[in-house]
Amino acid sequence: MPTEPQNARRIGVFGGTFDPPHLGHLAVAVNVRHALRLDEVLLMVANHPWQKDGVRAVSPPEDRFALVCAAVAQVDGLAASSLEIELGGPSFTANTLAALHERNSNAQYFTIVGADAANGFDSWERCDEVAALSTLVVVDRPGVVTHPPQPKTGSWVHVEVPHLEVSSSDLRARVADGRPLDFLVPLSVAHEIERRQLYRVAGS
Ligand code: ATP
Ligand code: MG
Secondary structure, three states, X not given: OOOOOOOOOEEEEEEEOOOOXXXXXXXXXXXXXXXXXXXXXXXXXXXXXXXXXXXXXXXXXXXXXXXXXXHHOOOOOEEEEXXXXXXXXXXXXXXXXXXXXXXXXXXXXXXXXXXXXXXOHHHOOOHHHHHHHOEEEEEOOOOOOOOXXXXXXXXXXXXXXXXXXXXXXXXXXXXXXXXXXXXXXXXXXXXXHHHOOOOOOOOO
């Protein structure tokens, strides 16, 4: 691992489909930021989450980005990133990190993943590049046994976060059934879901 300049910005990259973003995501982002003294955590909205191909229809990236903007608007140190949307095509974290390094090669990057994503890390496109370009940060997720990734290069750390059993899948089902989203997403996100008429049809 190259030695970083002492004043290098420390940036967390928390990728997801965020369809929709919820309090589980936000609790991860603020707690990892605090634990690792990150300057900023980017909630990186996947353009085309290839892992969900054939599993379900994903909402348009513009809708998901708007929801993430609403989610982070009042939160210090968190920002929504549309970089993967600008890059287009399938979203591979290796490409995202390469693009971030190109923009700011002095920064130190931290790729944040929940246990379910961490368990599939070996199947990620060019996962060794992800591990070489960033420190992996693994957080637990309720109902999932964490198997830490074993990158050939680079390092990983585990950060303790509150275990919140919230998922986007459950939230979409709630909207389709007319059940409340209260206390599971910020009010601003609930309003944006309603304004954009998202998730009204089951399985959408
Ligand atoms: P879906 O149910 O549609 O898969 P999700 O809730 O899993 O949605 P994603 O956008 O798929 O949300 O997840 C993005 C990242 O956030 C992943 O690394 C995932 O492990 C992590 N994550 C999501 N929800 C939680 C949670 N409640 N606690 C910890 N990590 C979470
Ligand atoms: Mg998921």
